[in-house]
Amino acid sequence: MEIEVGTVDGAVEVRGLVVDRGGRRALHGIDCVVPAGTVTGLLGPSGGGKSTLLRSVVGVQRITAGTVTVLGLPAGAAPLRSRVGYQTQEVSVYGDLSARANARYFAALQGVPASQADAALHEVGLAGDADLLVGRMSGGQQARVSLACALVGRPEVLVLDEPTVGLDPVLRRDLWALFADLARAGGTLLISSHVMDEAGRCERLILLREGRIVADDTPAAIRDRTGRHDLEEAFLRIVEGAGLAPDPRADIEEVPR
Amino acid sequence: MTPRATLATADRVLGQLRHDHRTVALLLLVPCLLLVLFRYVYDGSPQVFDRVGPLMLGLFPFVTMFLVTSIAMVRERTSGTLERLLTTPMRKLDLLAGYALAFGAVALAQAGLASAVALGALGLDVAAGPAVVVALAVVNALLGMAIGLFLSAFATTEFQAVQFMPAAVLPQVLLCGLLTPRENMVDVLRWASDVLPLTYAVDALNEARASATVTGALALDTAVVLGCCVAALALGAATLRRRTP
Numbered sequence: 324m325e326i327e328v329g330t331v332d333g334a335v336e337v338r339g340l341v342v343d344r345g346g347r348r349a350l351h352g353i354d355c356v357v358p359a360g361t362v363t364g365l366l367g368p369s370g371g372g373k374s375t376l377l378r379s380v381v382g383v384q385r386i387t388a389g390t391v392t393v394l395g396l397p398a399g400a401a402p403l404r405s406r407v408g409y410q411t412q413e414v415s416v417y418g419d420l421s422a423r424a425n426a427r428y429f430a431a432l433q434g435v436p437a438s439q440a441d442a443a444l445h446e447v448g449l450a451g452d453a454d455l456l457v458g459r460m461s462g463g464q465q466a467r468v469s470l471a472c473a474l475v476g477r478p479e480v481l482v483l484d485e486p487t488v489g490l491d492p493v494l495r496r497d498l499w500a501l502f503a504d505l506a507r508a509g510g511t512l513l514i515s516s517h518v519m520d521e522a523g524r525c526e527r528l529i530l531l532r533e534g535r536i537v538a539d540d541t542p543a544a545i546r547d548r549t550g551r552h553d554l555e556e557a558f559l560r561i562v563e564g565a566g567l568a569p570d571p572r573a574d575i576e577e578v579p580r
Numbered sequence: 581m582t583p584r585a586t587l588a589t590a591d592r593v594l595g596q597l598r599h600d601h602r603t604v605a606l607l608l609l610v611p612c613l614l615l616v617l618f619r620y621v622y623d624g625s626p627q628v629f630d631r632v633g634p635l636m637l638g639l640f641p642f643v644t645m646f647l648v649t650s651i652a653m654v655r656e657r658t659s660g661t662l663e664r665l666l667t668t669p670m671r672k673l674d675l676l677a678g679y680a681l682a683f684g685a686v687a688l689a690q691a692g693l694a695s696a697v698a699l700g701a702l703g704l705d706v707a708a709g710p711a712v713v714v715a716l717a718v719v720n721a722l723l724g725m726a727i728g729l730f731l732s733a734f735a736t737t738e739f740q741a742v743q744f745m746p747a748a749v750l751p752q753v754l755l756c757g758l759l760t761p762r763e764n765m766v767d768v769l770r771w772a773s774d775v776l777p778l779t780y781a782v783d784a785l786n787e788a789r790a791s792a793t794v795t796g797a798l799a800l801d802t803a804v805v806l807g808c809c810v811a812a813l814a815l816g817a818a819t820l821r822r823r824t825p
Contacts (some may be wrong), residue, residue: 419596
C-alpha cells in the first residue's frame with residue numbers, strides 16, 4: 324500500500340496528520356494522496372473529520388502533528404493562495420451583495436479580470452440571476468455563488484466542502500460534469516460529500532470515519548474488494564468490517580503512540 | 581499592500597452598505613438629529629452647546645464606526661468569509677486598509693453633514709473652521725474603527741460585540757474631559773484619562789474650538805490619536821489568524 328501511494332503523482336500529500344479540535348482528536352494520524360488531475364471524493368458521516376482534513380489542505384487548520392503538502396509546498400504557503408480554490412461548507416459569501424459583486428470581489432482578490440467572475444457564474448448556472456442579492460436567493464443558489472467564488476481564477480487545486488448539498492438532481496449532475504471537465508483540463512479536485520450516490524462520479528475515494536481513513540481507492544477497486552456494486556453498501560461493509568480483512572491502516576492506528 | 585485588493589475591499593464594504601439604506605440613513609441622520617436635540621435641550625444655557633457641541637462632532641463618528649466595524653468583523657468571522665479571504669492572495673493589511681478606506685469615506689459624509697448642521701443651522705462657533713472639524717471627525721472615525729476591529733476579536737457573537745461598546749467607549753467618554761475638566765479629577769482617574777486615546781481626540785477638538793490657527797497642541801493631540809489608530813490596527817491585524825483551531 325505504501326509503495327503504491329508513494330508512486331502516485333500527488334497534488335496533495337498528507338502524512339501522519341493529527342488534528343485536535345475543541346479538546347478532542349479530530350484526525351488520528353492520516354496518510355493520503357490526492358493524485359493530480361483527478362476528482363477525488365472525500366466521503367463519510369458528518370463529524371468524521373472531512374471538513375477538518377479539507378481545512379488542513381487549504382492551510383487554515385492549526386495542526387497538532389504531521390505534514391500537508393500541496394503542489395510541492397507546505398499547505399497554506401503564500402504562493403499557493405492563488406493556486407488553490409476553497410469553498411467552505413457554510414455559504415461564505417456576502418448576503419448583502421449580488422452574486423456578481425461577490426464573484427467580482429473574489430476575482431479582484433485573485434488578480435484576474437472581472438470577465439472571469441462572470442464566466443464562473445455562468446459555469447455554475449447562475450448567469451441569469453447574477454444581479455440578485457445573495458441573501459434573497461435559495462440555499463442551493465447561495466451554495467453555487469460560493470462555488471463560483473472558488474472557481475474564479477481557475478485554481479490548479481480546488482477544495483470543495485459539500486458543494487452539492489441541497490441541490491436538485493439536475494444541478495448536481497451538471498456540477499459533477501463540470502468537476503470532471505475541470506479535472507480533464509488538468510485541475511485537481513478534492514470534494515467532500517456525505518451523499519454516497521455521488522461517490523461513483525469520483526476517480527478516487529477516501530472514506531473517513533471517526534478521524535481515520537477506512538478506505539482509499541478507486542470506486543472499482545472498492546466494489547471488487549467488498550463484492551458490492553452499490554457503493555453505499557460497499558462502504559457499510561467496510562465500516563462494519565464484515566467479510567473483509569481490516570484495512571491495514573486501521574491496524575497501524577491501534578499501535579499506541 | 582496591493583492597491584487592487586484594498587480598493588476592491590473598500591468597494592465591497594461600501595457596496596454592502598449601499599444595499600442597506602436604513603443603516604446609511606441612521607449613520608447620516610442620527611448625529612444631526614442628536615445635535616439639534618442637544619442644542620434645544622440646553623436652549624436656556626447656550627454656552628453648554630458652544631463648549632460641548634464641537635466635541636460631539638468628534639464623538640459621533642468614533643462611536644458609530646466602533647459599532648459598525650466590530651459588528652462587520654464579527655460577521656466576517658462567523659460567516660466564514662474571513663477564513664475564505666485569508667486563503668486568497670489578499671494580505672491582512674489589504675483587508676484593514678480596505679475597511680479603513682470605506683469607513684473613512686462614510687465618516688467623511690457623516691461628519692460633513694453633521695458639521696453643516698451644527699456650524700450652519702445651529703450656529704455653532706468653531707474657531708478653526710469646518711475643514712479642521714471634519715478632518716478631526718475622520719481621525720476619530722478611524723480610531724473607533726481600529727479599536728472596534730481589535731475588540732471584535734474577543735466577541736464570538738454580535739450580541740457580545742454590541743456590549744463591548746459601553747464597556748470600551750463609555751469609560752473613555754466619562755474620563756476624556758467632556759463632562760468635567762480633567763484637572764478636577766482625582767489623580768487616579770486623571771492618570772487613567774492620560775492613557776486613553778479619546779482624551780487626546782477631545783483635547784484636539786477643544787483646541788480647534790478655541791484657536792483659529794492649527795496650534796502645536798492640536799497637531800500633537802492628533803498625532804497621538806493617529807498613533808493609537810496604528811497601534812490598535814496592528815493589534816487587530818495580529819488577531820486575524822490564518823490558522824485557527
